[in-house]
Amino acid sequence: MKTKTQITRFINDVLSELLKMDADHILPDVPLDSHYGLESMDFMSLCGRLEDWLDIELDAQEIFQCKTIENLADNLARINEAG
Amino acid sequence: MAYYIGIANTSHDPAVAILDPQGKVLFAEGMERYFQVKRAWDLPPDHGGRIRDLINRYCDPNDEFVIASSWKTLGLFEKQAGTPQDQPPKSAGQICVGFDDRQKGNLFRESDIQWLTWSQKKAFDGCGKHLQYMFCHYLNNQTIRFQQFDHHLTHAATACYTSPYKKALCLIVDGEGEIGSTSSYCFDNGKLKRQARSWGVGSLGAFYAKITELCGYDWRKGEEGKIMGLAAFGKPWDQLSKCLSALIHSEGCHLYFPKESDIEKQFIELRKMMSDTDVNTLFTRENLAFNGQMVFESVMTQLLNDIYKPGFSSNLVLGGGCALNSSFNGKILEQTPFSSVHVPCAPGDDGNALGAAILAFMEDNPDSIPQDNWQSAFHGSSIDHPALSRLNRFCSPGLISHHPGSVHQKAANLISQGHIIGWVQDQAEFGPRSLGNRSILADPCNPGMKDRINAMVKFREPFRPFAPSIMADKADDWFHKPLDSPYMSFTRPWKPSMTNRVPAVVHRDGTGRLQTVTKQSNQKFYDLISEFHKITNVPVLLNTSFNIMGKPIIHSLEDAMGMFFTTGMDALVIGDTIIRKTKI
Numbered sequence: 001m002k003t004k005t006q007i008t009r010f011i012n013d014v015l016s017e018l019l020k021m022d023a024d025h026i027l028p029d030v031p032l033d034s035h036y037g038l039e040s041m042d043f044m045s046l047c048g049r050l051e052d053w054l055d056i057e058l059d060a061q062e063i064f065q066c067k068t069i070e071n072l073a074d075n076l077a078r079i080n081e082a083g
Numbered sequence: 084m085a086y087y088i089g090i091a092n093t094s095h096d097p098a099v100a101i102l103d104p105q106g107k108v109l110f111a112e113g114m115e116r117y118f119q120v121k122r123a124w125d126l127p128p129d130h131g132g133r134i135r136d137l138i139n140r141y142c143d144p145n146d147e148f149v150i151a152s153s154w155k156t157l158g159l160f161e162k163q164a165g166t167p168q169d170q171p172p173k174s175a176g177q178i179c180v181g182f183d184d185r186q187k188g189n190l191f192r193e194s195d196i197q198w199l200t201w202s203q204k205k206a207f208d209g210c211g212k213h214l215q216y217m218f219c220h221y222l223n224n225q226t227i228r229f230q231q232f233d234h235h236l237t238h239a240a241t242a243c244y245t246s247p248y249k250k251a252l253c254l255i256v257d258g259e260g261e262i263g264s265t266s267s268y269c270f271d272n273g274k275l276k277r278q279a280r281s282w283g284v285g286s287l288g289a290f291y292a293k294i295t296e297l298c299g300y301d302w303r304k305g306e307e308g309k310i311m312g313l314a315a316f317g318k319p320w321d322q323l324s325k326c327l328s329a330l331i332h333s334e335g336c337h338l339y340f341p342k343e344s345d346i347e348k349q350f351i352e353l354r355k356m357m358s359d360t361d362v363n364t365l366f367t368r369e370n371l372a373f374n375g376q377m378v379f380e381s382v383m384t385q386l387l388n389d390i391y392k393p394g395f396s397s398n399l400v401l402g403g404g405c406a407l408n409s410s411f412n413g414k415i416l417e418q419t420p421f422s423s424v425h426v427p428c429a430p431g432d433d434g435n436a437l438g439a440a441i442l443a444f445m446e447d448n449p450d451s452i453p454q455d456n457w458q459s460a461f462h463g464s465s466i467d468h469p470a471l472s473r474l475n476r477f478c479s480p481g482l483i484s485h486h487p488g489s490v491h492q493k494a495a496n497l498i499s500q501g502h503i504i505g506w507v508q509d510q511a512e513f514g515p516r517s518l519g520n521r522s523i524l525a526d527p528c529n530p531g532m533k534d535r536i537n538a539m540v541k542f543r544e545p546f547r548p549f550a551p552s553i554m555a556d557k558a559d560d561w562f563h564k565p566l567d568s569p570y571m572s573f574t575r576p577w578k579p580s581m582t583n584r585v586p587a588v589v590h591r592d593g594t595g596r597l598q599t600v601t602k603q604s605n606q607k608f609y610d611l612i613s614e615f616h617k618i619t620n621v622p623v624l625l626n627t628s629f630n631i632m633g634k635p636i637i638h639s640l641e642d643a644m645g646m647f648f649t650t651g652m653d654a655l656v657i658g659d660t661i662i663r664k665t666k667i
Contacts, residue, residue, distance in 0.1 A: 041283050041284065041340075044262075044282040044283035044284075045282065045283055045337070045339070047282045048263070048280070048281060048337050049337075051280070051282070052279055052335065057277060060156070060158060060261070060262045060282075
């Protein structure tokens with residue numbers, strides 16, 4: 001079982017690699033696409049890596065609604081807890 | 084108790100499968116056969132008149148029905164909607180490596196993606212509508228339930244439940260699923276559990292389609308198979324394979340295309356290579372095919388090595404459209420840790436009709452075990468009896484003869500005398516291969532036979548090879564490490580000492596896409612090959628699908644007669660009846 005803090009750290013690490021930014025400088029509450037220019041391909045890649053790491057099957061339609069790291073981590077922590 | 088109707092509702096290769104309340108397959112067939120339109124793009128799997136006839140023929144229309152389809156969501160297609168407006172590419176039909184400004188950094192032009200999206204949305208939204216109407220309007224039956232299954236799960240069900248294994252790892256690789264193009268599963272005692280899946284647009288199916296397009300062929304027509312044949316005429320070329328391999332890579336079960344700017348860079352590089360006139364590195368479609376196939380194989384090998392889990396099972400089940408690449412399939416046991424491999428008779432999207440029906444059946448009957456007839460390909464249409472009676476009545480005397488119990492001997496004699504025959508028996512094959520029920524057969528020992536059939540019967544490119552059907556118990560004598568290949572899924576090297584005995588079915592690289600035939604899987608076809616063996620001492624027949632290039636395999640007796648009289652075939656066998664063009 002992963003906590004929201006662990007999930008947030010994992011997302012930050014992946015985004016740091018994709019966006020070539022320091023993980024500590026990535027803001028949790030801004031839209032990843034409009035603020036950082038995260039392309040949908042990269043967002044999909046993040047989802048795939050999250051699915052492998054958490055070992056759960058994500059609902060794509062639900063996950064696509066998450067626009068910020070905060071949204072994403074909240075959502076995943078909830079699913080992870082329920083599953 | 085219910086009947087289970089599976090519907091493959093991708094915008095191409097629509098299909099229907101019907102299971103009885105005990106799970107036995109009553110019928111499974113791609114709709115291209117009925118429509119006689121190759122791949123049946125944009126045509127409904129549950130076409131009103133056809134589905135009504137099938138229900139009346141195979142089911143009790145008053146019973147309960149479960150309708151299961153092969154897509155749960157539109158997935159990635161939902162995100163790519165647009166208007167499919169475009170002009171044809173300038174170089175259609177030729178080697179085409181110009182980076183089209185309408186590609187906008189993708190492997191394909193924007194209009195291709197928009198057209199596929201529009202087409203898939205229509206197939207998804209329309210699925211089951213005809214069926215629903217038929218049930219209430221014609222059959223006065225309201226007891227139908229609809230179920231939708233994830234696209235790759237239906238592929239996996241088709242592949243795993245038709246396999247001989249209790250336990251296996253399963254890899255699905257296709258053009259596009261609901262969220263990506265690959266998924267891996269564990270199959271354990273009738274239960275399927277997804278292990279991993281790829282997210283995003285990276286796709287080996289799309290990569291191979293692009294190679295097909297670059298070679299001047301058309302993936303919309305399903306011409307990817309030509310690339311496999313062509314590849315044997317090309318040679319390795321480092322610079323070219325490096326460039327093509329930069330277009331796709333895998334990590335675990337995930338596939339990735341590069342960033343848009345990198346795709347563009349590779350196409351600029353390709354264009355440079357094309358203008359180079361060095362005779363040693365000529366940019367030919369053969370070299371493109373060879374190096375494209377090589378990259379495909381290298382990525383597939385990597386995927387298989389990555390999904391292998393020591394200690395679970397060394398059996399592999401492979402599904403999805405990419406599992407039709409028999410050249411690669413034949414190398415799996417040599418290049419990966421797997422010790423056994425199964426590819427179903429219909430690994431492409433048509434096969435998902437059966438997978439969806441099986442999943443719905445298994446949900447209602449969780450303790451059921453796979454039915455015996457799931458491990459067969461012969462689930463399609465039979466030749467209509469009234470049509471056969473009409474043929475008997477109106478065919479000129481002297482052109483038609485009947486040979487109950489001995490038709491295989493007569494046919495084997497004709498083949499050994501150099502005749503090309505059409506061979507139609509019982510239920511048609513489910514999937515793209517003719518396996519001895521809707522086949523054109525000829526003598527593999529005749530060195531001119533390949534060119535004759537390509538030019539006079541199939542009307543297709545001279546480089547295209549023909550497959551050998553071999554008595555399974557003789558395969559070891561003729562092939563190097565042959566695999567059990569009932570559905571023509573694996574290409575293997577011939578033993579060098581045998582190649583000059585069957586020149587019409589040996590490809591340029593010394594291989595053959597073999598079908599191993601047993602008495603149990605197809606008695607009539609086995610008897611025919613066995614009879615040919617008695618006459619010639621060769622347990623092999625040249626077997627090609629009963630169609631001409633660009634058309635689906637024949638469906639009706641009228642299709643068979645039409646093709647017989649408009650090609651260079653010499654005789655047509657339907658059941659026990661032999662039809663000739665000249666009086667005997």
